[in-house]
Amino acid sequence: MMVQTPILALFMADLLGLLLLIPAGLFALQVLRHWDPSSGRAQQLRLEKRTPLVAAILGLVLLTQILALPLFVHTVDRMALQIVGAMCAVGTLNANFWGLPALLLRIGLFFLAAAWLLMHRMDKLAPDYPLIRAKYGLVLLILPLAAVTAGVQLAFFLQLDPDVITSCCGSLFSQGSESVAAHMAGLPALPTMFALYGTIGLALAAAGVYLRWRRALVPFGILATLSFPVAIAAIVAFLSLYVYEHPLHHCPFCLLQPDYGRIGYALYLPLFGATAIGLGLALSAAFARRQSLRDVLAAAAPPLVITAAAGLTLFAALAAWITSQSNLILIGY
Amino acid sequence: MTELRRTLARQRYLLDYTVASMSRRRTRNLGLLLVYVGMVFLLASVLFYSSALKHEAGLLLAEAPDIVVQRMVAGRHALIPAQHAESLRGIRGVRVVEGRLWGYHYDPAVRANYTLLVPPADDVEPGTAVIGPALARARGAGIGDVLSFRGQDGTLHPFRIAAILPQESALASADLFLVAESDFRALFGIPEGQYTDIALQIPNPREERTVAEKVLEALPDSRPILRAEMLRTYDAVFDWRSALVLLPLSGALLAFAILAWEKASGLSADERREIGILKAVGWETGDILSMKFWEGGLLSLLAFLFGTAAAYWHVFGLSAPLLAPVMQGWSVLYPDFRLTPAIDATQLLALFCLTVLPYLAATLVPVWRAAVTDPDEVMR
Known part of the structure; x- marks a missing residue:
């Protein structure tokens, strides 16, 4: 495990995103089940009141991804210095199985959050919430994706060990320390x-x-x-x-x-x-x-x-x- | 285009209104800003400092030999005989093999360790010494003065100071004491033909690992250390230290998020009435949300700018007096050096994620709650 400030920052960004997305997901379930613009019931009013909050949450998730994507790439690139055989970000990402999936999931999350915000914009322009179901269906897709991204990234960083000098560094050469595919x-x-x-x-x-x-x-x-x-x-x-x-x-x-x-x-x-x-x-x-x-x-x-x-x-x-x-x-x- | 212009104008009016409304509650916002700036300052100082140290270590190690070979006896570093150096000369790919002599000497007068070193060119006259700037300051010694050390056999060895090293290379040379080979051997009682370690120069960096393996084969009792390994280790150690300093600060971060949440949710009666009136005159929930986000955004921006500027000054102007004891190490004769500013986008991004995101996340729900307030609820 590498303890580094940018890694802590990435974890925190993921954790915050998840903390906000979980209530958004629960809300999405309610919307999918009970949404009925023709009804004047208290529940419908409550749901309508809550939609701007979910939009703000998704906006923050998108902002997080916009920040986290370059941060992830830069951090991984810098860490190449600490891993034998890694010359740049590719080497670090290949150091264990989870590197590339973490990056791809992050990119996917970025696109889904951006697409959601665009749909939300269109939806707001129309008077009768035409995209409400599609939008909240997408939230239910984004939530597990965010959770998986956080998990995969955690696995990646947990399994990443810097190759530092050991008390007998002969082990570094002889015991088959494989150089990662760069x-x-x-x-x-x-x-x-x-x-x-x-x-x-x-x-x-x-x-x-x-x-x-x-x-x-x-x-x-x-x-x-x-x-x-x-x-x-x-x-x-x-x-x-x-x-x-x-x-x-x-x-x-x-x-x-x-x-x-x-x-x-x-x-x-x-x-x-x-x-x-x-x-x-x-x-x-x-x-x-x-x-x-x-x-x-x-x-x-x-x-x-x-x-x-x-x-x-x-x-x-x-x-x-x-x-x-x-x-x-x-x-x- | 007209639509874009309209949107921009709308945001500008919202911003205007936000600034006016913030200045009406000056003390409250200033208090939060102060805490926010402090938070950014602390985190930024740690980040800037560790990266500057890494930068400095990288510069230093650029001069280090490609491989250092040490002899290990019972798991401890021991003197290495000159024959070892001879057997290394035969390895293909090694250009220069050089026995080095260096060690530490504790000086009770200033309660500090000096690093004694025989320079490779051996251009120091016997009986004289060239010393580092911090050492000269600690002992109040100038050129021509004499410093005496008690040797391993109890006799005093006087050294006349021939020169003082320049201040620029202070991180490496602060506590250096350069002496001639004969003086070094006499002071520590190291017999001829024995060295502290052996430095190898390898012109082709891709051969380093192979050479290291061959060294290990030729001298099973030795430990070859690659420069790349040293670089990796320093990098990891400084990263690790800065993260260790930051981890306890996460408690402070949480406290800050709670404060932000409190401040954002504890709307005063005044503010609630203001929001009620705004909605009554036609503002929509979205407008109030935008206004509140502008408020948070402005506050974050100011705090981020002030905090990083203060941290920059603290680290690169004042050499980080608040952090130096934890992050540098524990040497007494530590050099008085100015760090070269080394900041990159990664640190600023990490800093942004660590400070602004928690603030935005903590204020999100309270802000929404304020924005959906019905006018009749508050104006009744």
């Missing part, structure tokens, strides 16, 4: 490149279709969401190689280091933003059975679609720029 295997470059620009191209086309004819909001949302895993695969498969100008260094985290101009932030921020908006829009539109919500979406969705499309364009443009100006030749003529 590499991430990447997909082949060329197909991944096609997949990346293809997915983003399709998403942009769907955005165009929506802005012109007000159709295909769900496909746009799905494509924008799908862009995230494809883009991450692309970063691991070829973008990082072009940045480091090294044919074997696949790390998606070293991009955040000052050595590479922190270019990772320029890549990840628009990508995360676009994906969060895409997911929120896809979920909102998928549950838009009532006319009121369709009207709300018609008014509120276009600027969001433009924002998400701009984020994806920015990512693709930056990726193309990195590829073009790199000195590394990955794909032969």
Whole structure:
């Protein structure tokens, strides 16, 4: 177990989020069972009064994730120093089974919380709570996810031991202290490149279709969401190689280091933003059975679609720029 | 665009109102702010200090030899014979093998330990010494003065001070006492052909582990220590110490969260009436919530700024007088050094998670409770 301040901070953030989400989950159950806007019963009034609290809780959970995600990555990256064979964050994450799942769960939690807030915004704009059931169903998904994330992260840090000098450090060499795998295997470059620009191209086309004819909001949302895993695969498969100008260094985290101009932030921020908006829009539109919500979406969705499309364009443009100006030749003529 | 502008304008008016309403309850808010700043200050001091020490240790160890070979006898560090050094010279990948002589000497006059060292170049004249700045200060010694030590055989060994080391490298050299090899051997009674340990230089860092294994094979009674291991250990130790200092502070953190909860939920009759009137004139629950969040946000921002600024000054300006005894170690002749500012985003993020998140979480429910108050409930 490593006792470190950032780790304590991460635990506390998770714990606070869970403490707030548990009552929110109980409330969600009540909403799903008893919600009836036509009734004037005291219970319905109580439920209506409580919805802003749940929104505030989810807002805080999202804020926590926005803070915890970079904190987690930075902490893990720094700890590479204390683990034999780990060169950067990938090495630490590979030090035991729980590292990568913890990161992925955290990213998932971030997207769900962001999507929830977007749905909540749409829901508030309509007069008759059209998304209330979908929203609180999602809370019931977020709560266990947050609990699992906290648990997996705890397991990860508990099993992580710094390799410090022992009274007889011969043991360090002889007793098979395995050096952790510091590499991430990447997909082949060329197909991944096609997949990346293809997915983003399709998403942009769907955005165009929506802005012109007000159709295909769900496909746009799905494509924008799908862009995230494809883009991450692309970063691991070829973008990082072009940045480091090294044919074997696949790390998606070293991009955040000052050595590479922190270019990772320029890549990840628009990508995360676009994906969060895409997911929120896809979920909102998928549950838009009532006319009121369709009207709300018609008014509120276009600027969001433009924002998400701009984020994806920015990512693709930056990726193309990195590829073009790199000195590394990955794909032969 | 007009909608965005409207939203922004709305938030600006809310902010205006919040600032006015906070300044109306100045004492109450100032009290909370003071506690909040204190909390941030404490945590930030610990974080900044430990990272500065880690930074400093990293700088020091950058100069350390790649591998240090010590001889172990019955689990204790013992002198290593020069033949050992010879057998290490044959290992492929080792460029320089160097026997080192160093040790400690307790000086009853200032009740402190000095680090005696024979510099590798052996450029100190016999009978003279070059000393560290803290040592010079403690003994009030200048160039040309004579310091005498009682040797292992009871005789006095006088050393004329030839030079004082510069202040810049104080963390490493504060208590140093550089002497010639012959003087060192005479003072401690170490026979010729014996060394304290052996330093190896390995040009290719990827060969270090292999060389260390070969050292262990060639000299089973030895203990090779890699520089990377030292770095790892220092890093872990400083992290661990700062977390140990922080753990007891978690009680204070809890107390702070309770205070914030109390302050946010104990609405005065005045405030309740204010909220009631606001709602009666058309404010919605969401507006009151936004106003209250602005209040918490402003308070947190101010506390965070003041707290970190004060901690920065405390650690890098004053060299952390409140923390030094716990975090540095226990040496008496500790150097009087200024730490190089070393702050990164990780620490600020961790600090934010440790202070602002608990505050926001603790005030969430009370704020909501205040916001859903019905106007007729309070104005009746």
